[in-house]
Amino acid sequence: MGISVDMPEESAALCKKAGYTFTFLSDPNAVAIRKYDLLHAGAGVNGHDIARPGEFLIDSGGTVRWVNLTGDLKVRAKPEELLKAADVLP
Amino acid sequence: MSEITGTPKRNWNWRIWAGFALAAAAFLSYGVVFIRFPITRDVPWLNWLLFAGAGWLLWTGVRRARQESTVYHGKIAGPILMVLSLTMAAFFIIGTNYFTKHLPASKEAPKLGAKAPEFALADTNGKMVTLATLLSEPMPEKEGAGAKPRGVALIFYRGYW
Numbered sequence: 001m002g003i004s005v006d007m008p009e010e011s012a013a014l015c016k017k018a019g020y021t022f023t024f025l026s027d028p029n030a031v032a033i034r035k036y037d038l039l040h041a042g043a044g045v046n047g048h049d050i051a052r053p054g055e056f057l058i059d060s061g062g063t064v065r066w067v068n069l070t071g072d073l074k075v076r077a078k079p080e081e082l083l084k085a086a087d088v089l090p
Numbered sequence: 091m092s093e094i095t096g097t098p099k100r101n102w103n104w105r106i107w108a109g110f111a112l113a114a115a116a117f118l119s120y121g122v123v124f125i126r127f128p129i130t131r132d133v134p135w136l137n138w139l140l141f142a143g144a145g146w147l148l149w150t151g152v153r154r155a156r157q158e159s160t161v162y163h164g165k166i167a168g169p170i171l172m173v174l175s176l177t178m179a180a181f182f183i184i185g186t187n188y189f190t191k192h193l194p195a196s197k198e199a200p201k202l203g204a205k206a207p208e209f210a211l212a213d214t215n216g217k218m219v220t221l222a223t224l225l226s227e228p229m230p231e232k233e234g235a236g237a238k239p240r241g242v243a244l245i246f247y248r249g250y251w
Contacts, residue, residue: 004249032209
């Protein structure tokens, strides 16, 4: 599921435009973003705080099984990488 | 004027203009087109090639204007277009290298084996969702038809899309 600082309406518009069916959550005050230490202060439009990209695969017990923190905004996790990581989940 | 003085009319120096147009295309096409495909996004080699082509056109065009100034226009326009193109190239290199790599270290982000921090956030319908519910609620019909999730993938993104 996707998490960003976008408001629910903005995420809903994105889902509709891109055809996503998975859950999108809104974190406009970057509360969860801070808990996951992904805050990128002032990097958004008008100096707004946003998240730096980060992907986590969490198992049914709540344990982190895979983490991807890119060092370069241009380079993101490929879908195959995430699917491969998900294969090891019981 | 050329007919009166008898000197031959000078040719349009197409290279300097083509070079400038190619540099502009190299600059703009990344964000518009090539960013959509990992093969041209991860390393912007295609845009570097376009800039190189632009540089060759500008260089040969400027040289023509200087060495064959009676044949070609562009003695002033050439260097100006060259500087503008170099500026675009510089912005491009800085933008795709420094800016995209200037990210917070995120040293305290949950590591392998750690417990994922809990949260409570609104979904696109305004309904509050926690990590616990995501892990326990049966999957919607489209994805797993009632099965309990094996896990959850949290994808934090910059937003403003």
